[in-house]
Amino acid sequence: MSSSEWEAVIGLEVHAQLKTSSKLFSRESAQYGAEPNTQVNEVCAGMPGALPVINERAVEYAMVAGYALGCEVHLWSQFARKNYFYPDLPKGYQISQFKHPICTGGGVDYLLDGELKRCNLTRIHLEEDAGKNIHAPNGSLVDLNRAGVPLIEIVGEPELRSADEATAYLKELRNILRYLDVCDGNLEEGSFRCDANVSVRPRGQEAFGTRAELKNINSFRFIQRAIDYEIARQIDLLENGEQVVQETRLFNHDTGRTTSMRSKEEAHDYRYFPDPDLPPLVIAPEWSERVKAALPELPGQKRERYQRDLGLPAYDADVLTQARPVAEFFEAAVAAHDNPKGIANWVMNEVLREVDNPEEGLDALAFGPAQLAELVQMVDDKELTGKIAKAVFAKMVESGQAPTEIADAEGLRPIRDEGRLRALIADILANNPAQVEQFRGGKTKLMGFFIGQLMQQTRGKADPGLGRKLLMEELNSDNEDG
Amino acid sequence: MTDTRITRDEVARVARLARLALSDDELNALRDDLDAILGYVAKLSELDVSEVEPTTHAIPLEMPTRRDEVVQTLSRDEVLSNAPSAEDGMFKVPTILEGGN
Incomplete structure (x- = not known):
């Protein structure tokens, strides 16, 4: 069979760290990056007799994510x-x-090559993170700072069919969590982690093939590569009459390959049972209503509104909501100057060029949206030519001054003085x-020449x-x- | 109910999952104990409980919550003080093989 006769089936599990100050079940700091074991208390160290008490903000963030992703949020849930x-x-x-997660159902609508797709969710549940193992030459070292940091695990249905779909879904999910401000979505620091269940089956077959679970993927590029590699590996096995083994495989960043972890089938018998230290989590309806009412507009909704109400092309709406x-x-x-397309162009072509990482905010810019609106307004009012507007923008980037001030200070306003222009024109015609004569003889193309002369005389400032x-x-x- | 008896292998497997080293005598004794427990549970499952809400907790309590505030209680030295071995401010354990093969 050629590779096009196979179909990949991908289901993703995302672990997203919640942006709380303290841990899920104790008052120890959940901050990333501290010196090893400086954020560990009796509860995270698992000392006998220490009892967990849940962080209400973590519960709220799980609810926020659940409502935003269209899940059913259960007011009664349980820890195991x-x-x-x-x-x-x-x-x-x-x-x-x-058995009783805080959220079930829901889904993520994402864009791939301009096409709107959807991947449904199975569930979202709350859980605590584990610590970190660091491998040393003569043993392993354990840092428990991360132990107990709140996570939501977002389990997607196996509805993705390619690495491209998986990546687009993950990017949208990450963007949503960042919009909600419940997770900072940092793949490298591990605050947004993804495990991928990958299998292949002959196209048209309904039953799933045997799957492998890929771990250790900490960038979107690696997710793409790991899944592509794994799909090819499985197709290769099956075409050679071999079997795919159900196992966990680690992605190796250096080789771009996945390799089998030692099979620990037995270790996968987790013997779940309700945690006797934690009674059921019961959420008051008023609390859930408050959370629902406070949800911000999500990227997908913004994309739609920008196209519908602001008349932006799909591409612009997509770029602006990233x-x-x-x-x-x-x-x-746009609130300061009602020209969405004009402002969109400036934001996409100029403003974004000045920002290293737009996700971290645009606060580092010397100017704000009001100044940009003013600039676009000046262009729209023909107060500035497009070319001069760019020069004014460059000054704004440096100084943060208002464009009107810059234009006045630098003498960049267009010359609209008719008398002055007529005098200059008279000189140009005389010279x-x-x-x-040629112009008057019908060679009207020479208008460009005269305009050029006028601009030269005014250093580009003639209106x-x-x-x-x-x-x-x-x-x-x-x-x-004559 | 000999046909529902828990096997020795099953007992050994559960012991392995819980990291318990059991002697043959202990295995046999535990098998009898577990058998008695399972027999009791099997008897309970004869009851019709279709109209009863599942119980997840013995005490009818709701979970108390706490505000998201940081309070530190232990220094690193205290955290590591019970560890059999520590290095560079971390717990030291036997090498963990990740990724094997």
Whole structure:
């Protein structure tokens, strides 16, 4: 069979760290990047007798994510112990949710090559993160700072069919969580992690093939490569009459390949049971209503509104909603000057060029949306030519000054003084008699030459519309006179 | 109910999952104990509970919540003080093989 006769089936599990100050079940700091084991208390160290008490903000963030992703948010949910032994898990179990997660259903609508697609969700549950193992030459070292940091695990249905779909889905999901401000979505620091279940089946077959679970993928590029590699590997196996083994495979960033982790089938018997230390989580309806009412507009909704209400092309709507700070900058500028397309162009072509990482916000810019709106307004009012507007923009980037101030200070306003322009035009006509004669003889293309002369005389500042009109008048009226 | 008896292998497997080293005598004794427990549960499952809400917790309590505030209680030295071995401010454990093969 050729590779086009196979179909990949991909289901993603995302672990997103919630942006709380303290851990899920204790008051220890959940901040990333501290010195090892400086953010560990009795609860995260799993000391006997230490009891967990849940962080209400983590619950709220899980609800926020659930409502935003269209899930059913359950006002009654329950925590369970997932039992396994690993050095980064001091209690010998992870507190997670199993039979009664906080959210079920929902989905992510994402764009791929301009086409709107959807991947449904199975569930979202709350759980605590494990610590970190660091491999040393003569043993392994354990840092428990991360142990107990709140996570939501977002489990997608196996509805993705290519690495491209998987990547687009993940980017949209990450963007949504960032819009909601519940997760900072940093793949490298591990605050947004993805495991991918990948299998292949002959196209048209309904039953799923045997799947492998890919771990250790910490960038979008690697997700793409890991999934592509795994699909090819499985097709290759099957075409050679071999079997895919159900196992966990690690992606190796250096080789671009996935390799089998030692099979620990037995370790996958987690013997879940309700955590006796934690009674059911019961959310008051008023709380959930408050959360629902406070949801911000999501990227997908913004994309739609920008096209429907602001008349932007789909491409612009997509670019502007990639990061919430950019969308907010754009909207603030449009609120100050009602030319969405004009402002969109400036944001996409100029503003974004000045920002290293738009997701981190546009606060580092010297100017704000009000100044950009003013600039676009000046262009629209023909106060600035497009070319000069760019020069003004460059000054704004440096100084943060208002464009009107810059234009005044630098003498960049267009020359609209008719008398001055007519005097300049008279000089130009007098100094170029040959061209004047040719023009009057019908070679009207020479208008470009005269405009060029006028711009040269005014160092580009003559109002081009007015300049053209006056040139036309002068050239024609003299003709009539002569 | 000999046909529902838990096997020795099953007991050994559960022991392995819980990292318990059991002697043959202990295995046999535990098998009898677990059998008695399972037999009791099997008897309970004869009851018709279709009209009863599942119980997840013995005490009818709702979970108390706490505000998202940071309070630190232990220094790193205290955290590591019970560790059999520590290095560079971290717990030291036997090498973990990740990725094998």
